[in-house]
Amino acid sequence: MTTPGPLAEIAILLYPGAQLGAAHGLTDLFSVANLLARRRLGAAAPRLRISHWRGSESGTDAERVFDSDPGVPGEPDFIIMPPAVIAPITAEEAAPLAVWLRERHKGGATLASVCAGAFLLGETGLLEGRAATTHWFYANDFAERFPNARVDIDKLVIDDGDLITAGGLMAWTDLGLRLVDRLLGPTAMLETARFLLVDPPGREQRYYSVFSPRLRHGDEAVLKVQHWLQATGAREATLDAMADKAGLEPRTFLRRFHKATGLKPTEYCQHLRVGKAREMLETTTRPVDQVAWDVGYEDPGAFRKVFVKVTGLGPREYRQRFGVAAIRGGIGA
Template sequence: MAPLAEIGLLLYPGAQLGAVHGLSDLFSVANLLMTRRLADAAPRIRVSHWRGREDGGGAARVFDTDPGAPGEPDFIIMPPAVIAPITAEEAAPLADWLRERHARGATLASVCAGAFLLGETGLLEGRAATTHWFYANDFAERFPAVRMDADKLVIDDGDLITAGGLMAWTDLGLRLVDRLLGPTAMLETARFLLVDPPGREQRHYSAFSPRLRHGDAAILKVQHWLQASGGRDATLDAMARKAGLEPRTFLRRFQKATGLKPTAYCQHLRVGKAREMLETTTRSVDQIAWDVGYADPGAFRRVFLKVTGLGPRAYRQRFGLLAVREAAPPEEA
């Protein structure tokens, strides 16, 4: 059976090989457990390693669990650095290659100081990101247009994912297993490896994972814009202009590429950001509604219930941090 998706691990100068091999083993364990449970019907993850070319022309495969198979990575992970973050000069050729992969639909992810290589792509500008607390100030000085949030262990922004601590590759790896193989596979993998599953993956309601590998460049451009802006000011006319298409043509192509109408897509995007705030902050539901672009809190509650199956208050009680649940003021669901 062909693999469900390919995850590429980038061996940039100074990358921590322990994390590269650990992630490779984690995905292999997930595949093994899926095969034992579902036999020939089991989906699986293809794993590859990539190293920068000596001539500076991007990166080439140096390891592949499916050698000779066609395709390119759906996800590219930049692991931690062993001693110090990559320099801008070292990063330049790889940053170009990463931007090209992202433009073709790949999701980019970093761990710890790997965020510096992701930062050099320019794709994080205006977006939230995390890295190891030790490097947070250096990152903020080097990339002032990025909203650094070193308090977060993982920030999953759809097409860009950043993980903080040196060992946060386990959290990132489990998050990707959850995305690709589902929560049961994620929990089985965590149990097998004797590591704690990340809290967000234990929810009963999956995070929004947009389709990005559909091959429609005009629609992908709009998706990247929506992800960066949080879906604000995302009128049909604005999205069609961004795509360079007539509204009727845009609607047809957007639904074909993403599986959702633009309105539903933006609702999922906003609810995803609201979930994060409900899980990790004490902000009121009304404040969160405003933050994610809803002027009417009642409309936000209805959309949240439709997407997740829970009201915002019930969601916070079930999935919020203990301190958040204790501190949150009572309010209507």
């Protein structure tokens, strides 16, 4: 019986500064998925072709430098841009590869990025008007560099069909499992996740991200208010008080604050207070109601609703995951 050819080729693009650990991790993940599918279904099992690509010396193309199925014709069906080691790729470095990626996308390839790999994907121009995520640490820089993309850093993976973006540095596991699910099916995905001892897709980046306000917007009046909110913990931060601190009419202040920070003043204060609450839940054993009071909420119920809205978890569930006791338990396990 003849062994069938690969179901699809997943290419991993080793662009300048790409994290090789993630590239090799993805290679291993897809190899494990192939192995488990073959054990379950036999020689007729569908399998994935895995390849690594680098920019050519001419700078206008890319070429395979590793191939699990050498000599088999065809173009990549999926192209993954892994995280960057230190900093996102520059526009100048990205330009030649962006042309190559646009051509592959035009030919039917699905493009996917992890963490700062989204900056290379952004340089293709394909994210304009599209939803995308990246590491929360780079969210402001990404929004400034690609203002027409709809950035949602709460999501760990955004699967938009022909474009897929994953947020965190280690979200390559989530992306890899998502592709296994899409190509080999949910059973293969769950088998692979169990074998690698990783959670199947479904987490959210907002569980882990910290509030990182925009401060380099150039609006001195708004920046003055931001510093005041930080110093006071956003207590008694009414609209009139903030507008007065900025020296602006309330309506003008609302418009300028949102333009500068990307948030309404009420949303900004919520993020600030929840950030302080997260720290208390992680490092102390104070009751949740006391934490709510300490960060400026007189109504514990209102605090819980805001906390869930911002983090995706309730205060007690957050403490169970990220509190000192949970971390010590994990270390000793």
